[in-house]
Amino acid sequence: MAFAADTGRNFAIRVGVFYGALFVFYGMHTPFLPVWLSWRGLTAGEISIVVASPLFLRVFVSPVIAMAADRSAAHRRYLVLLAWLSLVFVLALSTCWSFWPVLVMASGLMLCNSTIMPLIETIAVAGVRHRGLDYGQMRLWGSLTFVVANFVGGFAIYAFGGGAALWLIVFGSLLTVIAGHFLPADERFEETIKPGLPMWRSSALHDLLSRREFRLFLVAAGLVMAAHATFFTFGILIWQKQGLSAAWSGTLWAIGVFAEVVLFSMSGRAVSRIGSLYLIGLGAAASVVRWSVMAFEPPLAILIPVQLLHGATYGASHIGAIHFIHETVPRDKQGTAQSLYATVAAGVAMGCATLVAGWSYDRAGSYSYLGMTVMALVSLAAAVRLIKQRRGVPLAAAEASPGT
Secondary structure, eight states, rough: OOTTTSSSSHHHHHHHHHHHHHHHHHHHHHHHHHHHHHTTOHHOOOOOOHHHHHHHHHHHHHHHHHHHHHHHHHHHHHHHHHHHHHHHHHHHHTTOOOOOHHHHHHHHHHHHHHHHHHHHHHHHHHHHHHHHHHHHHHHHHHHHHHHHHHHHHHHHHOOOOHGGGGHEEEEEEEEHHHHHSSSOOHHHHHHOOOOOOGGGGOOOOHHTTTOOHHHHHHHHHHHHHTTTTTHHHHHHHHHEEEEEHHHHHHHHHHHHHHHHHEEEEEEEHHHHHHHHHHHHHHHHHHHHHHHHHHHOOOOHHHHHHHHHHHHIIIIIHHHHHHHHHHSSSSSGHHHHHHHHHHIIIHHHHHHHHHHHHHHHHHHHHGGGHHHHHHHHHHHHHHHHHHHHHTTTTOGGGGTTTTTT
């Protein structure tokens, strides 16, 4: 399809469909991989290692792949390759029975699939830049399919047992492969990037991390996302101990995602009126309120409006982070920047926060949310400081720095 014929609507549909497929995978993998691991006979300690290891390993993998994609302007090509590798790893995982083979294949699966996220974010932002599209209206399809995958997967496991969990993940991987092939071709929406120095001599990572503004951004955006760790890991268990039914637990989760989808649907207006950094700050402030209230096991009448804050704690923060990178980072480094954000927010920070959540939940139950409140406060402080320090000077001013 020619560039002129590849309308903004067509571009948005293709990217939206891919987000939908990718989040079917996440909706199957995140809650149900531990179910399959338990069914396979792994201990609780082994399961925690299998789940947490990729979160830390991705810091060595995702930025390197994203930097290579940036330098070759081949984000779709790398994405499709990673989607196929994910499918290979999950099929290989189905043949594994002991801890070490499971750890290797499960880590490979998640390293490949998690690296897809910053690549599709870069492609989506290209649509914002070239087509004037609304990022949130493409991204919201991922949130919707995530919830659907949760419900469908839960019913499937109830009907067929824990062994079905892996085949649900295989299904999500297959959908991601198919949808990846329907994404617009790289050369149709990415600008030509001069080869420059070899990748191993590129200063893209150094240039980004050497800037105090970008480091503050990673702290602000990373910690507000990591502060969801107690909720994602133990939220339903805490609600069950409060006496809430499984139906209400699922409803409360859906209320949060609904608020997120509403914000995604109007993200363009939110960014233009509030600004990307203020959205991150808003998410951090909402996190302070949300986790402080959740620590004291509020009744259902309070839980419902508190869950609506998910639209700010996750939705506003994520939209703000994506647009901050789009507005301030040189275009030939945006994939690398997206990968650093994903690596910090969903990798190192979330992994550390999950370990903190597990330690504190064993000792303090719902009060473990207060640890998340502390993280949100640090995030808020970083966001406020970044707003004060930026003074309207974009990181893109350094686009011509040597070695890139």
